[in-house]
Amino acid sequence: MCYAHSRQDIAETLTALDEAVVEVKQGHPAATVFAVAN
Amino acid sequence: MTGMDKVRLANTGSEATMHALRIARATPAASCSSSSTASITACTTTCSTTRRPSRRQPWSRKGETRPIPTSRGIPRGIQEYLLTLPYNDIDAVERVFKRRGEQIAAVMVEPVMGNTAGIVPRLEWLQAIRRLCDAYGVVLIFDEVKTGFRLANGGAQEYFGVKADLAAYAKAMGNGYPVAAIAGREAIMAPIDDGDVAHGGTYVGNVPATRGQCHAGDAETEPIIETIFARGKMLMDGIEVLTRHDVPHAVTGIPSMFSLVLGTDEPPYDYHSYDATDHELYEELVGALIERGVMPDDDSRSRGSCAMRTAARTSPRR
Numbered sequence: 001m002c003y004a005h006s007r008q009d010i011a012e013t014l015t016a017l018d019e020a021v022v023e024v025k026q027g028h029p030a031a032t033v034f035a036v037a038n
Numbered sequence: 039m040t041g042m043d044k045v046r047l048a049n050t051g052s053e054a055t056m057h058a059l060r061i062a063r064a065t066p067a068a069s070c071s072s073s074s075t076a077s078i079t080a081c082t083t084t085c086s087t088t089r090r091p092s093r094r095q096p097w098s099r100k101g102e103t104r105p106i107p108t109s110r111g112i113p114r115g116i117q118e119y120l121l122t123l124p125y126n127d128i129d130a131v132e133r134v135f136k137r138r139g140e141q142i143a144a145v146m147v148e149p150v151m152g153n154t155a156g157i158v159p160r161l162e163w164l165q166a167i168r169r170l171c172d173a174y175g176v177v178l179i180f181d182e183v184k185t186g187f188r189l190a191n192g193g194a195q196e197y198f199g200v201k202a203d204l205a206a207y208a209k210a211m212g213n214g215y216p217v218a219a220i221a222g223r224e225a226i227m228a229p230i231d232d233g234d235v236a237h238g239g240t241y242v243g244n245v246p247a248t249r250g251q252c253h254a255g256d257a258e259t260e261p262i263i264e265t266i267f268a269r270g271k272m273l274m275d276g277i278e279v280l281t282r283h284d285v286p287h288a289v290t291g292i293p294s295m296f297s298l299v300l301g302t303d304e305p306p307y308d309y310h311s312y313d314a315t316d317h318e319l320y321e322e323l324v325g326a327l328i329e330r331g332v333m334p335d336d337d338s339r340s341r342g343s344c345a346m347r348t349a350a351r352t353s354p355r356r
Contacts, residue, residue: 010269010272010273010276013273013276013332014273014276014279016327016331016332017276017277017327017332018279019326019330020323020326020327020329020332021279021280021283021323021326022283023326024322024323024326025283025285
């Protein structure tokens with residue numbers, strides 16, 4: 001998450017991760033997608 | 039360099055690993071074939087095999103599998119000189135040495151599997167490979183193209199306390215300059231000086247890259263390894279935000295070279311356990327990150343780990 005072309009600020013990177021997770025979760029029914037694989 | 043006796047410069051990690059194999063095969067103890075264990079990331083013809091073993095083609099009972107070319111243009115004959123083994127599997131290595139130890143010239147290991155989210159080796163597995171190579175007179179090669187100068191100044195060898203006979207370096211070594219190296223024990227490198235093993239190529243040892251590499255650390259005002267570990271640790275800890283969102287995940291790798299996998303609570307230990315993680319969800323998450331200016335590798339099944347650099351800053355968000 002902090003490779004050569006990424007933002008340089010760690011705090012910004014983690015904020016982006018937080019926002020990205022929220023966005024992805026909104027697009028899925030949680031019970032079916034966010035399950036641990038066997 | 040990491041305690042090795044001799045160093046030869048190259049331009050890329052692919053070149054360095056290719057020449058390391060050639061040098062190893064030229065040692066007196068080497069006979070007819072070369073075994074490779076674990077993931078091999080280099081793009082050379084002799085190494086580009088078994089990047090993506092299928093779950094439908096599991097490791098055989100003998101603990102090895104037929105190499106699978108990862109590109110067209112690789113002669114079938116190459117496969118006869120390679121064995122591929124599962125990562126972190128001591129029994130598989132022991133079985134292969136017991137059956138073929140007299141035929142093996144070299145074992146090449148990537149000490150942290152970079153293109154599978156940074157799978158970390160079990161120390162006992164690395165130690166077992168070292169012990170078996172010593173017992174059978176086999177050259178142990180570490181592909182330190184990604185781990186060299188990133189896990190420690192002495193690379194993975196220093197970090198894990200396991201010494202290789204040959205090692206290939208690139209990436210962090212050049213700090214952006216196109217320079218790489220093969221380093222090894224005196225006796226193993228000697229055939230190059232004698233002219234018995236050819237090593238060379240356009241731009242090998244070229245002055246701009248070599249001088250750039252030599253001065254790369256001079257401009258730094260912070261201890262490099264300590265700095266990238268501290269900042270990588272901040273990011274690894276920050277990934278735990280996924281716990282707050284109830285997303286099953288595991289953080290993988292080492293602070294200066296890490297990643298995450300989704301759909302599991304356990305870090306993968308070999309390719310198959312990595313393959314079983316949720317790649318589709320990962321790529322969806324990466325897509326959302328890219329939209330926000332963060333650029334992880336978006337090919338989940340063959341992705342590089344997050345490689346830290348000192349330019350990653352810790353200032354508060356503006």
